[in-house]
Amino acid sequence: MDWHPHATVAVIVEMEGKFLLVEERSSGEIVFNQPAGHIEEGETFIEAACRETLEESAWHVRPKYLTGFYVYKSGNNNITYHRACFYAEAIKHEPERELDEGIIRAVWMTRDEIVAHTDKLRSPMVLKCIDDYLAGKQYPLDLIHEYSN
Template structure:
């Protein structure tokens, strides 16, 4: 059987020490995540990051860099390959309707995110933020 990981993107958006987080319903529970989702046909990873951020938060952003590429096996047995981007907020468009399942978007400090514990959608949420704060950031031209 051929191994087919799910290709996903996530975006870390920081503004004055707060991070744009998505509160959403997943598997009948409320969880928190970065704006994130699956790559769609005929779009680039960067386009997917823009789209997912807008659809889940109503924020347009400028993608400025890359935190890393992560592999994670979920409780459902599915392996996800997450490309985590870095972005700056550009404009909030509160008139936009958020995706189904999205409860809301919130600006949280690192301490507030860490305190969510089991409410984080996966361990990758805090891992990506920690890497963003403590490890090198990579230029977008790394992606071909």
């Protein structure tokens, strides 16, 4: 049996006490997640974080630091996700930009509002990443070393 981890990124953006989330369709349900997704071939972690945030929320962002690495095996599809989560500052919004397929809308929520929707989070990583950010977990971006031939 072949097993392949799924390398993903997620991005925390906070503005005025609210966090940027996306409301999306996943496995037939409507759920909330950070802007997040798979790293594409030839893409760096930072490039993936910026691209996914733009495609899913229409926000341009600038990653400032890493909040952590997370591993989650989904009960819906048995896929193991390896997530690098970044904190990024919001730079510019393109409200007319079309969002990725499956994304309903971008939404700003407080931590309390997110907790009130725990049953609608795509995975436990959503709240864990926010809590790690709020706990002050910050790792410099130069912790990441990416090489290619």
